[in-house]
Structure formats: structure tokens, C-alpha cells
Amino acid sequence: MLVAFTLLLGFQLAGEVIVGLTGWPLPGPVLGMLFLVAFLTVRGAVPDALDKLSAALLQHLLLLFVPAGVGVIVYAALLAREWFAVLVALFVSTIATIAVTGLVAQALLKRQARNTLVSPLPEGEG
Template structure:
């Protein structure tokens, strides 16, 4: 019963995210907004309910099955992918480089942000 309650809660957040995106015309996927709202809720509560923990663990244990539709879609549209391999490859390479640069910059900023208070207090990691 815990699993059913947890999966229902996850789906409710996804639905609320989808409805919000459609009503406000936001340019992000509804499930992403729902996930952000769930994250904020869990941060405010300070803990994860047992039902959500159980449902998310069960979903993660079967994560590989969720990639089957994507694989089937790639096989069904293989001709189109073969025709447009250059833009797809460029998009993948550019997005990877941009992600790596953004991650490095964010890491540098957050490292300075967290180490600055330690240096001001006279504490140093050794």
C-alpha cells in the first residue's frame, strides 16, 4: 500500500506540473516543473515520506526498462536520424562542451562561496 501511495503522490506532482505549464505557457516540460515542486516540498519538510522513498526506489531499480521506448523510437526513425546525423552530432558535442564548461564554472563559484566563510573565520582545511 505504501508503494501505491508513493507512486500516486509522484504522479500528482507530475500532473500539477503539467497543468501549471499549460496554464502559464511556460517553456519547460510539465514533469520537470512537478519534480522541482516535489523537491521544494521535500526540502521544506526536511525528510522524505516512506511511501515516496519506497516508490522511488522501486522505479529506480527498474530504470533500464524506461529506456526501451526511446530505443524503439530510435529504431523506428533510424532513416531520419541517418539523414540528419551531422546536426545531431554537432548538437550533442556542443551541448556536452557547454555542460562541462558550465559545470566547471559553477563548481569554482560554489567552492569559493563555501571556502570564503572558512577563511574569514580563520579556519583552514588541512
């Protein structure tokens, strides 16, 4: 698991360094995640150690939301003043996420249908 954890942190570090050097308006961890996806795509499979580590991290995912919860408490007064803007931003981003997810799913299904060879029905079944 230590190797897999080092791999994850390495990709995050690479993302942070590249964003720091280029000034791209993108969070470093997001760029690191894109690097990880590219690595796994090229490799063709998820290493066993990374699979085990990700399962362990997902079991404790709730702990990763504690800092966000603390942030909400710390900025409660600001959220109380700007509640309408936050509500609009949440609504718009949720609708956009659903729309983009649907469009990507449709595109992937069409691509899969194009790439899948449909075997002809046996005689008498058509």
C-alpha cells in the same frame, strides 16, 4: 509505496497543468520535478515511502529507456539524413552540461566553505 507514487504523479500533473495553462516552453514533468525539489527542500527530508519507491524505480531504470530506443528505430531514416546536426547538438550539449555542472559544483563548494566554521589547530600544530 502507493502514497509516494501518487505524490510523484501529483507533482507531474501539477507541472503539466501549469504548463498547459501558461504555455511556458518547459516540459510539464520538469516543472513537476522542480515542485518536488521545492517540496523536499521545505520539508527538510525525504519521506521513507518516497525513498523506497525511488530506489525501486532506479533498479528498473533501464526499462524507462525502451521508449527512447524505439524512437531511435522509428526515426532511423531521419537520423541518417541529419546525422551531422545530431552529432553537433550532442557534442555541444555535452560540453555545456559538463561546464554548467562544474560551475555549480564550484559555487556550492565555495558556499559550503563560507558556511563551515574552521576550527583552529591545537597549539604546536601550525
